[in-house]
Amino acid sequence: MKPAPFAYLRPATLEDALAALAGQQGAKVLAGGQSLVPLLSMRLAAPSTLVDINALPDLGHVTVTGDGDGAGDGVRIGALARHAEVLASAEAAASQPLLAMALSHVAHPTIRNRGTTVGSLVHADAAAEMPMVLRLLEGSVDVASVRGRRTIPAAELFAGPLESTLAHDEIAVEAFFPALAPGAGVAFQEIARRHGDYALVGVAAHVETEGGEVTRARVGFVSVSDVPVVVDVTGAAQDPEGDPAGAALAELEPADDIHATSAYRAHLVKVLTPRVLADAVHHARQRSA
Numbered sequence: 317m318k319p320a321p322f323a324y325l326r327p328a329t330l331e332d333a334l335a336a337l338a339g340q341q342g343a344k345v346l347a348g349g350q351s352l353v354p355l356l357s358m359r360l361a362a363p364s365t366l367v368d369i370n371a372l373p374d375l376g377h378v379t380v381t382g383d384g385d386g387a388g389d390g391v392r393i394g395a396l397a398r399h400a401e402v403l404a405s406a407e408a409a410a411s412q413p414l415l416a417m418a419l420s421h422v423a424h425p426t427i428r429n430r431g432t433t434v435g436s437l438v439h440a441d442a443a444a445e446m447p448m449v450l451r452l453l454e455g456s457v458d459v460a461s462v463r464g465r466r467t468i469p470a471a472e473l474f475a476g477p478l479e480s481t482l483a484h485d486e487i488a489v490e491a492f493f494p495a496l497a498p499g500a501g502v503a504f505q506e507i508a509r510r511h512g513d514y515a516l517v518g519v520a521a522h523v524e525t526e527g528g529e530v531t532r533a534r535v536g537f538v539s540v541s542d543v544p545v546v547v548d549v550t551g552a553a554q555d556p557e558g559d560p561a562g563a564a565l566a567e568l569e570p571a572d573d574i575h576a577t578s579a580y581r582a583h584l585v586k587v588l589t590p591r592v593l594a595d596a597v598h599h600a601r602q603r604s605a
């Protein structure tokens with residue numbers, strides 16, 4: 317199918333882009349186009365105007381701040397940084413290893429060459445890896461509009477299926493993924509029909525340890541609910557007889573769709589959760605050794 321007619325703007329400054337969005341209720345931002353263009357072609361979206369942000373300056377950065385000890389340390393990713401650029405950054409992987417672990421599962425290289433990490437966050441697909449990673453790491457997104465700037469914590473970014481809490485006239489300019497603190501570890505695994513497909517289920521773990529013992533354990537799930545979901549399983553992870561997957565499933569209602577049944581997704585959660593937690597604890601102990 318072909319998209320419905322739309323006007324196309326390619327502003328050269330952020331101010332012009334924000335003014336264009338503010339002036340038209342039906343306008344939409346175009347970043348990498350890897351999600352939006354298929355939606356246009358299928359006529360699942362029909363914006364009056366596309367505001368292409370690809371000519372805006374100073375938004376292509378992948379910047380690492382601090383050495384991982386401080387509260388503001390981490391990876392800052394500009395709105396025009398492509399998944400491939402984030403994945404290729406050794407500094408980003410050193411600061412927050414979960415970025416590269418998860419990004420290597422995002423689609424195929426051609427899509428990662430064009431799709432932006434910030435665009436994936438705003439698109440808010442519960443089947444996408446990076447929204448869940450942002451939630452698990454307790455990161456944030458900085459957004460701008462003609463009214464000024466604000467920071468949206470990850471816990472407040474995802475409103476529903478394919479729905480973020482950005483207003484129609486806001487542009488996400490940067491995402492912040494906190495660095496992995498000393499004593500912490502992360503891990504990620506997913507099951508997809510083919511490598512690069514959206515996950516049937518993906519699971520990431522973030523653990524904090526002291527003296528090798530787990531003090532906090534959280535697990536995030538891709539493609540399980542209709543929003544990116546994170547469950548605290550600290551108690552179950554600390555108990556040698558504990559069942560972290562059972563603790564997680566008590567808070568989840570695995571989705572049932574054409575890709576997998578709810579029962580199969582629950583099975584994958586049961587299998588992957590203990591594996592990923594064990595990997596994260598191993599990672600934390602290795603980093604502390």
Ligand code: FAD
Pocket residue numbers: 344345346347348349350351352353354395421422423424427430431432433434435436438439443444445446482486487488489512513514515
């Ligand atoms: P666009 O498509 O340009 O925009 C997506 C939405 O976000 C639009 O509503 C747009 O208005 C909005 N938006 C984008 N950037 C901003 C911004 N800075 N400020 C405000 N609004 C903005 N993703 C995965 O995570 N995992 C996968 O396995 C996966 N597989 C894929 C397979 C295929 C075949 C394809 C085509 C895509 C796949 N994707 C996958 C999606 C891909 O990662 C997209 O690149 C990403 O979801 C959206 O980024 P984008 O820059 O292309 O955004």
